[in-house]
Amino acid sequence: MSKPQPFWNNKEYKLSSNVVITEQILSKYINLFWKDVVSEIKDDQHILIIPRLILIDNQYITISKLIKINKDSANAEDLLVYLMDRIGLSNEAYKSIPISSIILSYGIRKGKITPTIGAGVAGQNKDIKYQIYYRNKLPIVTAPEEYGKVIAKYNNLYIISLAKNISIHLFQEKEGGVHQPSKQINRIEYIKNGNILFTWKDTILSPQNFIRQIGKSTIHYINGEIVLYKIEKKTSGITKKILPKNNQPSNKFITMDLETILINNIHIPYLLCWSDGIKTYSYFIKDLNLSQLEDNILNMVTKAMEDINRKKYKGYRIYLHNFAKFDGYFLLKYLSQIGHTSPVIHKGRIISTKFSLFGNNIKNKYEVTFMDSLLV
Secondary structure, eight states: OOOOOOSOEEEEEEEEEEEOOOHHHHHHHHHHHHHHTGGGSOTTEEEEEEEEEEETTSOEEEOSSOEEEETTTOOHHHHHHHHHHHHHHHOGGGGTSOEEEEEEEEEEEESOOOOSSSTTOTTOOTTOOEEEETTEEEEOOSSHHHHSEEEEEETTEEEEEEETTEEEEEEEEEEOOTTSOOEEEEEEEEEETTEEEEEEEEEEEETTEEEEEETTEEEEEETTEEEEEEEOOOOOOOOOOOOOTTOOOOOOEEEEEEEEEEETTEEEEEEEEEEOSSOEEEEEOOOOOTTTHHHHHHHHHHHHHHHHSSGGGTTOEEEETTTTTHHHHHHHHHHHHHEEEEEEEETTEEEEEEEEETTOSSTTTTOEEEEETTOO
């Protein structure tokens, strides 16, 4: 026959020297208590905890009211955060008065209960959705108790704890005119580490239907999903742009084009031509034998770039009509084999690439830039 459990037990952790309570010290003994006691209770049991401190003058101080925990409802970190919040809210002097012991009085009881902390806490819905705003999680809810644990309520003002070092002030009011039905408004301050980071306004149309105005954004939520998103952006009127006198149109550019032929349902380039506005140059592949095709294409591109990559065309831009897609991907395959390339790619489209031949005494000595004529 097993020995019955005492109705209450005390787990005392004596400190080696007179120290003040800190998160590190409390964390150490909360984790020990969790390992020694809480982890040993059965799944169909719960535990009641009263945390206390003994000061150096043997005075006992209770940190919080009775804490109720199911085995699967919380962890040691949840208990630590809860107690540190209670210490901060109750009396900042706790952090400056030396203590000699930490006592956790506890009792193990049968059955599951509504816990004080962790999963299952009244007002804490683990399934709620969040708006990510400047890397902060803002609950997409309408009722104060859905945000988190309501710490205090003064008339229409709710003070709510969301997480460690995060709380909100929620003020409820009515808004509407003589000929319009009144609407419930939640005005909210989001507070982190004692500082107000954001404020926003929620206009409640129904428990699952509301409009949030935050910063320059207006967001309409239904059942936690965005149905309309608007953002305010500043615009200016169209004005005549006056170019500086020294910003004259440049004629330092080359136009280039490729022609292909369809062989076995594959587009094979056989002609490359370019012009500097005065002269036109063309390069052909006469032998389309598939066994020699790769070498012939590479030779065609190499001859063209040897004619372009010289002092006369240093800093020129080369425009192709379809460079962002087919022509660009084709050319890069061969340009990368004969010179330095640095392509700029955005959403799968080649915006531009700089190029200079290998073998120059100075890298990028006669660099040119390939661009798409439609993206300038």
